[in-house]
Amino acid sequence: MSSASNASPTPHETSTVAAILSYLIPGLGQIYQGRFGKGFLFMISLLGMFTLGQAMGNWQNVYLPPPDVRGGLGQARDLPSSLMTRWQFIGQFWIGVSAWPAVYQYFKPDPVEPDPSIWATFQRTPNEAKVNEFLVNSDKTPDLGWVYTVVAGMLNILVIYDAYAGPMFLPTPRPTKPSTAPQSELRKEGIA
Numbered sequence: 181m182s183s184a185s186n187a188s189p190t191p192h193e194t195s196t197v198a199a200i201l202s203y204l205i206p207g208l209g210q211i212y213q214g215r216f217g218k219g220f221l222f223m224i225s226l227l228g229m230f231t232l233g234q235a236m237g238n239w240q241n242v243y244l245p246p247p248d249v250r251g252g253l254g255q256a257r258d259l260p261s262s263l264m265t266r267w268q269f270i271g272q273f274w275i276g277v278s279a280w281p282a283v284y285q286y287f288k289p290d291p292v293e294p295d296p297s298i299w300a301t302f303q304r305t306p307n308e309a310k311v312n313e314f315l316v317n318s319d320k321t322p323d324l325g326w327v328y329t330v331v332a333g334m335l336n337i338l339v340i341y342d343a344y345a346g347p348m349f350l351p352t353p354r355p356t357k358p359s360t361a362p363q364s365e366l367r368k369e370g371i372a
Contacts, residue, residue, distance in 0.1 A: 193346070194344055194345055194346070195209070195212075195213065195343065195344060195346065196344065197209075197212065198210070198212050198213050198343035198344060198346075199340050199341070199343045199344035201343065202222075202276075202336070202339050202340045202342075202343035202344075203274070203276050203336070203340050204276045204277050205223065205227075205276055205277060206222045206223050206226040206227060206275065206276065206336045206339050207219035207220060207221065207222030207223035207224075207226070207339060208223065209339075209340070209342075209343025209344075210222060210339075210342065210343055211223075212343075213343065213346065215347070218342075222336075222339045226275065226332045226335055226336055226339065227275075227278065227332075229328050229329075229331065229332040229335075230272075230275050230278055230328070230329050230332040230333070231278075232325075232328055233324075233325045233326060233327070233328025233329035233330075233331075233332065234325065234329060235325070236321045236322060236324060236325030236328065237321075237322045237325030237326055237329075238314055238322065238325075239302070240306040240310075240311055240314070240322075241268075241322065241325050241326040241329060242269070242272050242279060242282055242303050242326075242329055243266065243269070243282045243285065243286075243303050243304060243305045243306065244259075244262050244263070244266055244269055244282050244283065244285070244286040244305070245262050245265050245266045245305050246262075246286070246305050259286075262286070268326050268329070268330050269282060271329075271330035271331075271333045271334050272326075272329045272330055272332075272333045273333060274333035274334060274336045274337050274340075275329070275332050275333040275336050276336065279303075279333070281299075281302050281303040282303035282304075284303075285302075285303050285304040285305070288304075
């Protein structure tokens with residue numbers, strides 16, 4: 181065997197850039213590191229789970245509730261109380277860019293006129309009466325939907341760590357050189 185085949189692989193250095201990329205879009209950090217299969221697997225599975233969860237909840241289960249005070253510093257000061265009210269968003273936030281519209285909607289002032297476009301209401305706090313009607317008239321699907329979105333966000337924390345620390349390599353044992361001692365001496369020593 182050559183000495184190159186005996187050498188154990190060198191571990192990756194930590195990569196903050198890859199971790200940030202994997203936060204923004206799950207798996208993007210792994211793709212940045214050249215681990216394409218793993219990166220696309222994370223991207224498709226986590227974003228798919230998050231999107232499926234939103235669809236199961238009728239696109240009304242990823243949001244931050246409105247604060248008591250709208251606009252200015254009062255709104256930013258009310259963010260902890262909004263997170264206490266809607267604790268699920270803490271888990272959903274870790275999916276990255278996919279949860280950012282909820283933060284935008286939280287800080288966006290109430291529109292003067294209703295805007296019918298999808299982007300005006302996407303991840304905005306839903307009308308409570310409509311949500312209650314949807315929950316009453318459906319099975320457990322909406323409840324399971326927000327669980328999917330939270331699990332996808334929490335799993336992305338592991339993806340972020342994998343991108344930061346890189347793949348784990350286990351040390352490979354080096355083969356020992358065969359002994360040149362006669363078999364009779366090895367038996368006396370209890371080796372053979």
